Amino acid sequence: MSVEDGIDFAIIELFFFAYRDFTSDPDQILADYGFGRAHHRVLHFVSRRPGLTVAELLDVLKITKQSLARVLKQLIDTDHVVQLQGPRDRRQRELYPTAKGRALALALARPQSRRIHAALGDSGITERTLVERFLEAMVNPELRAQIDVGSAKMSGKSHGEH
């Protein structure tokens, strides 16, 4: 059953193929904007957690601020994201999606969501929590705090018009 040497090659490989195709959907859309996968990730988390700070974003993405700089600057310059001075701490920059940014984030998420729904249907899995539990268990325990399934909101207000 391809568990020779006690290694689960089947799921290792399936995970590679699944992720490859999972990211291919938004990649095509992003190309139209001259954006890459890095822009997608930033836009996604800014939309998911409106008001998060630069430091929090770096922590979630696990990249350096120098890597974020270019991508974030482009998203700001193209009016997809805005920065607001932190209310408590004025050194902080709270990141918010604009209406334009939220629209793009949604457009990118739509085909991925469709793929997920289709996969759940095709595989005959009625309990989505099964997949959620498995994926969450794949994440490093000390990093699970970053995941707030359900609590984060994407329907929050954007800051495109003031």
Next chain:
Amino acid sequence: MSVEDGIDFAIIELFFFAYRDFTSDPDQILADYGFGRAHHRVLHFVSRRPGLTVAELLDVLKITKQSLARVLKQLIDTDHVVQLQGPRDRRQRELYPTAKGRALALALARPQSRRIHAALGDSGITERTLVERFLEAMVNPELRAQIDVGSAKMSGKSHGEH
């Protein structure tokens, strides 16, 4: 339930986090060899499908031959992979892992497999086929032929010593 706008943000995000950590295990080992993720993928598929040709490998990885060239050359120079002239068509180069290559491929797969087993246990999923079916359904239908769960073998002979 974070399915606002009809979008399944929960699984989208979990998939990102899960894959991020899934690849972090081998990344650390690869760094010791001066290799990157690209080397891992090549080594994995050469080990999984010993004897596959360059063209077949390009098709699985979905990259160009120019991208493959550098990575493959390094794996050959460091004695992880060997090329044999195709028996039927002498233009082809069949790729095989050496004993050294197979050992590295195994070392890279081990922590990933451990993570998968732990995740299955933690999430209380007793039927591994559930996850396999879901992941396979996430792959583009026209590309599922590339997946031969169970048929490919990693315990095949390597070509390190002749």
Next chain:
DNA sequence: GAGATTATGTCAGTACTATTGACGTAATTT
């Protein structure tokens, strides 16, 4: 209040992975 620390931004240099385009060679097919 002075000094240390924090949050962010930016400059410079480098590495890895990927791309397109072009050209060459040997082997196979027509």
Next chain:
DNA sequence: AAATTACGTCAATAGTACTGACATAATCTC
């Protein structure tokens, strides 16, 4: 004999990431 195929290679470019260094403004600490 000519066309096609499989592979290799050279050159230029792009996207994403890194380390290290330095600057500025705001906050915290003594």
